Amino acid sequence: MKADTLLCLSDNYLTVYRYASSLIALVDVYDLNEPESMGRFDLWLKTDQPRTTAVLLDVSCEDYYEEPLPHVRGRDRSLLVSRKITNFFSSQGYAYAELSTRLRTGRRDDIYYISGVADTGTIDPLIDRLADNNTVVRGVYTVPQLAAELIQPVEHGAKLLLVTCEQDNSSSNRYSFRQSFIVNEKLYFSRKTTVTSSPGSDMAEVVRKEIERTWQYLNNRRVLDKDSRMQVLMLLPAPVSKCLSEEPDASHCDYLYVDATQLTECHGYSSNTVEPNSSVLAAFILAKTGARKSHYKPQRLGVIQKHQQIKQLLSLASVLVLTLAVVFSVINIMAGLDIKDANERSAQHVHLINSELKVEHDNFKYNGPAPQKMQDMVVLSERIAGQSALPEPIFSLISGSFSGFNDLSLAGIEWRSIVVNENKNSGAGRAEVNQLASQGADTMLVVSLFGELPGFTGDFRHAIERIELLVTRLRSAENVIKVEATRLPLDIDPSLNISRVLSDQSTPGFSIDVTLMQAIM
């Protein structure tokens, strides 16, 4: 179970509380002036080894200042505040500054409330003991700085004086009165006074005068509003409260007695052993609210705290590293095991495939030329033979086409094969090339037919019609790409000159070029 240890240091005594499960308990009280008592504390410190420890100061040697500082931000602000603190307090680590408000007029400076311990003679021995024991202290706090939180459940004004009282441990007649002036929930000023209650002295009178002194001080500093009365909250033990309530209030002040029992109930205070007073309640609030910014930061405790942070960092890093290593190792091992299983299955598969390969090898008895070589040579031979312009299919085409054209006589045939590439170079039509390519052939056959009209009677129109009919028939033949009449009995091309002697009796001729796909071969 998590437990907080609270070390409450007053001017003469060190009180140790333990807080756990919303319950605060008194461990022991040590007299700072008795070596034997402090020896007991040292022993307790070594044997108990408190884990989470906080120091709560309730000393009389704290000083308070109100300082206007230029309104700056960031690093400049911290440097400015730190320089101002150094002017007031020589002891490093025992000063606390809090921004109160910002002036609305003039330079619009920031107003800081600065508190600090000018004389650390009471505190240093305790801090040294804690540091020597390597006790980690999460913070050093002061009771006055917790005053605003203490009276939070009580309805109060923006400016008020809180008067608290505790009975001294050494004498039942001595009381410590602390007056804390709070402005807008921030501590402006605090003062601790010891008052002895004896038959010869009137405690109420003394307390009233102390309050009036405080009013005078605050009035001189123009903290209080003009013509207003100061609200005074009295958080006192029942006997003292009874004693004071019988006396008139201090001048310019309005007393408000706070019921300590109700206030502790509002804070949820719970303890079986400790009677509630202001410092115990402050310790309870401190423990209950948990981690908060430390008011003071003694150097020696800072070193311990830094080492503690390093330890925590190392512990965290250790856990993190180990966790990551375990997670990734498990992932790797699981993946490795999966792959191993798959490999075992694959190995069996390899064995089967190798057996199949061996069977194929054994069955494949072949001693001839390499199959690829055979394929290449056959393809080569087909490529070469595909260009051969054999006469049979040409004769077949001509005899079929000329059937019925007895008036046309064939005088000669010439044919040659043309490779498509050559054809391109030779300027053949793109249409023929595309048709050839679309049918997978790469060679064309160009057949030139030379003919005559032996029975020509001078009717050129009829002769030309017959030749055009022959051309049409040739075009309809299979595998014919192109048919073109290159010469007619009478050349009727408008771009040419025509001349003829009517007495000329020579037989007119014609010629036709037929382009075929080599596929017909």
Place this chain on the structure above:
Amino acid sequence: MGYIQFSLIKKPVLVFSALLLLSVSLFSGSFYYKQVQLDKERAIKSQVRSARANIANIAEDKELINTYQSMYSGLIDRGFLSEESRLSWVEQLELTAARLELPDLHYQIDSQSELNQELYSTPGGVTLFKSQLTFQTSLLHEGDLLELIADLQALPSGLLVVEHCELSRRNKTVNNSEKGNKLNFKFHTLCDVSWYTTGESAAPDLPSRSKA
């Protein structure tokens, strides 16, 4: 405030170091184990690929043999893979001319030339040769041309390719001195044919997948 006393953090530092070492060892070991298994997996996959490729190659070789062996044998029979035989050509021309009674057959065979590999995409290690034969003769009938070319094609001395032919009507009478009669030739032809043969070149042999 700034200094660090090692004695205060000795224990957690040692614990952290030990755990770090343990973690690194654990992770390294598991990573190594996984890598070993991955290497084995790669090796097995490589074996499977190799075996499958071999099986596929055998199947492909079988297919190639089934498809091309008979055609390849035909090419051997036609002398495509042998040296050319000009003597056979000459003898065949004379025999055919005598049979078809072509007394004015005139022929010319050019010197053999080696063709550029790119012309027919000739496979590596193979050299393609070409010899051109040009003949012209009078013909009694156009069918004689078919028979003449058929006789030349039948010769086992390479691939015969007819590249160009002309056939024209031309009346010509020739005395047949052997038979003592007159022949009336109605056609004349001029043809360019080529004989293609191959030879093994000095280049490395064609790639062969099959080790069988």
